[in-house]
Amino acid sequence: xxxxxNEGITCEFLDDCDIVxxxxxxxxDTRLHYCPGCGHSVVHRLLMEVVDELGIRDRTIGIAPVxxxxxxxxxxxxxxxxxxxxxxxxxxxxxxxxxPDRIVFTYQGDGDLAAIGTGETIHTVNRGENIVIIFINNxxxxxxxxxxAPTTLPGVKTSTTTSGRDVSIHGHPLKIAExxxxxxxxxxxxxxxxxxxxxxxxxxxxxLKAFKYQMEGKGGVSFVEVVSNCPAGWKMTPVDSNKWxxxxxxDNFPLGDIKLPVKD
Amino acid sequence: MAKxxxxxxxxxxxxxxxxxxIVECPQDSLKMSEHINTQGYHYAVLVQDNCTGxxxxxxxxxxAIITVYRESKNKTKKERVxxxxxxxxxxxxxxx
Numbered sequence: 001x002x003x004x005x006n007e008g009i010t011c012e013f014l015d016d017c018d019i020v021x022x023x024x025x026x027x028x029d030t031r032l033h034y035c036p037g038c039g040h041s042v043v044h045r046l047l048m049e050v051v052d053e054l055g056i057r058d059r060t061i062g063i064a065p066v067x068x069x070x071x072x073x074x075x076x077x078x079x080x081x082x083x084x085x086x087x088x089x090x091x092x093x094x095x096x097x098x099x100p101d102r103i104v105f106t107y108q109g110d111g112d113l114a115a116i117g118t119g120e121t122i123h124t125v126n127r128g129e130n131i132v133i134i135f136i137n138n139x140x141x142x143x144x145x146x147x148x149a150p151t152t153l154p155g156v157k158t159s160t161t162t163s164g165r166d167v168s169i170h171g172h173p174l175k176i177a178e179x180x181x182x183x184x185x186x187x188x189x190x191x192x193x194x195x196x197x198x199x200x201x202x203x204x205x206x207x208l209k210a211f212k213y214q215m216e217g218k219g220g221v222s223f224v225e226v227v228s229n230c231p232a233g234w235k236m237t238p239v240d241s242n243k244w245x246x247x248x249x250x251d252n253f254p255l256g257d258i259k260l261p262v263k264d
Numbered sequence: 265m266a267k268x269x270x271x272x273x274x275x276x277x278x279x280x281x282x283x284x285x286i287v288e289c290p291q292d293s294l295k296m297s298e299h300i301n302t303q304g305y306h307y308a309v310l311v312q313d314n315c316t317g318x319x320x321x322x323x324x325x326x327x328a329i330i331t332v333y334r335e336s337k338n339k340t341k342k343e344r345v346x347x348x349x350x351x352x353x354x355x356x357x358x359x360x
Contacts, residue, residue, distance in 0.1 A: 008297075008309035011271035017333035020270075021322040032327060036305070037282030041326035197288055197320040231282075238282040 024048040026057050026077045033071060035142075037238020039228030040069050042194040043136060043203070047107070048076060050207045054215070060103045061095055063088040065112035068143045069136065072107055086117025089124035092131045103214055105132035110151045111141045114176045118150075121176070125221045128185030132210045135176065135225040139249065140233040150174040153252055158233075173252055177225045181259040187220025188213055189259035193227045193250075195242040218261065227253050268334060270317020272310055275329035279307035285321035285330065294321060 011017070023029070026048035032041045051057050057078055064072040066085040073080035083091040088106040096104045113121050113135050121133070140158055141147040147160040151173050155164040181189040188210060192203040203226055210222035227249055229241040236244060279301060285308050286294045293312040301307045308321075317334030 008311050009313055011333070013269065013335060014271060014333060016336050017271060017317075018336050019331060020317055020334045021319040021330070021332040023328045023331070027328060031278050031303075034326065036280035036326075037284055038326055041328070042324070045326075045328045194324075197323040200323040238284055239287050242284070242287075 024052045026051050028075050028077050030075060032075055034068065035230075035232040037229065037231045037241065038068070039138065039194045039226065040136060042200060043107075043134065043226055043228070044069075044072065044075055046194075046200065046204045046207055047105075047134070048078075049204060050211055051078060053208065054211055056103050056211070056215070059101065060105070061099070063092045063095070063104070063106040065106070065108040067109040067112050067141075069107055069109060070143075086112050086115070087120055088112065089117065089129075089131070089133060090120045092133075093124055093127070093129050096129055096131050100130075103132075103211060105134060105211070105214075107134045108136070109142075110135070110137045110139065110149045111144075114150045114174050118174075118176070122180070122183070125180045125183050125185045125223065128187075128220045130214055130217060130219055130221075132207075132214050132222045132224070134207070134210075135223065136228050137176075137225055137253065138228045138230040138233070139173075140230050142230045142233040146230075146233040146235075151176075151253075153248060175253070177223060177253075177258050180221075180223055185220055186223060186259055187218050188222040188257075188261055189225075190223070190257045191225040191227060191253060191255050193245070193255055195229065195245055199255075213261065220261075225253075227255070268316045270315040270335065271333045272315060272317075272321060273331045273333075274308055274310070275327075276301050276307040276309070277303070278327050278329045279305060280327060281305035281307055282326060283308070284324045284326070288320045288324045290318065290320065291316060 034041045061079045064082045065088045092104045092106045139151045148158045152165050154167050180186050190206045192206050193199040206224050213222050229245050231238045231241040291314045293315045294308050295311045296306045297309045319332045322330040322332050
């Protein structure tokens with residue numbers, strides 16, 4: 001495979017160079033099954049960068065959801081468990097209580113966390129379990145064919161809302177991060193995105209914070225919502241979907257920290 | 265103009281042609297190839313010699329296939345040496 005590298009111009013001073021960015025070691029060297037331009041892959045990579053940086057690969061347990069990221073365990077070189085649809089936070093609760101020395105995180109989409117698993121999520125946060133919840137919000141059911149999700153914006157056409165989401169029939173987009181921030185069990189709630197390099201840097205910082213809080217045993221859920229795109233579900237090119245996300249979704253799902261830890 | 269020299273290498277077989285790196289590159293150094301890879305996608309290639317190694321393309325690349333290099337601060341060429349052990353005395357062989 002190495003002979004196919006470096007098509008285009010070559011570099012004469014490569015021996016003088018330091019590698020400033022490379023694929024994280026914990027991310028397995030396999031081809032990801034996600035659609036071109038999908039935000040899932042970026043968050044997978046960021047997670048593994050964080051795990052590598054903290055040096056916790058041997059004691060991290062991830063819970064894969066049902067949805068597009070159901071095969072997360074094929075790419076993440078850590079211990080993984082697959083949970084029933086929406087029940088990832090319940091499984092994470094069990095694992096964390098049995099093995100409190102392990103770093104436990106769940107990785108869920110909006111169909112898993114905000115639709116079928118809303119009850120589990122709210123009660124896990126309310127109990128204040130010491131876990132990290134990573135919530136990928138792309139406002140559509142990508143895996144099953146682009147149906148309306150609870151987080152779909154009003155007026156957006158999906159395969160089940162063919163004339164656009166009507167709030168009088170389908171309700172309003174569910175702002176799950178704001179809901180969870182009200183609960184005393186939530187320690188750190190933030191919302192980020194991965195549409196550009198700066199947003200990716202901020203997301204990595206948020207993930208790093210969330211994992212550190214868990215390692216310090218702060219006793220509360222760290223909830224990181226990542227507003228992501230779904231080029232295939234939205235029927236756009238990846239570049240257009242990121243532009244659409246920036247102009248439309250950020251008004252409804254404003255980025256930034258929603259709940260910060262109270263300083264002692 | 266930027267003085268820092270950088271370079272990237274792309275594992276083109278795993279590129280899915282999402283073009284996010286091309287939009288993100290501040291130097292417009294990247295472009296889509298006219299050829300397709302083994303998966304049937306057009307892939308990104310470095311076409312200009314003005315890369316600064318800012319890592320923006322690698323950060324947005326969903327497939328994590330871009331490796332970014334940046335010229336070392338000490339410009340002296342690193343001597344690549346191989347040390348052969350398990351002999352009575354160490355022999356140093358210059359391979360560059």
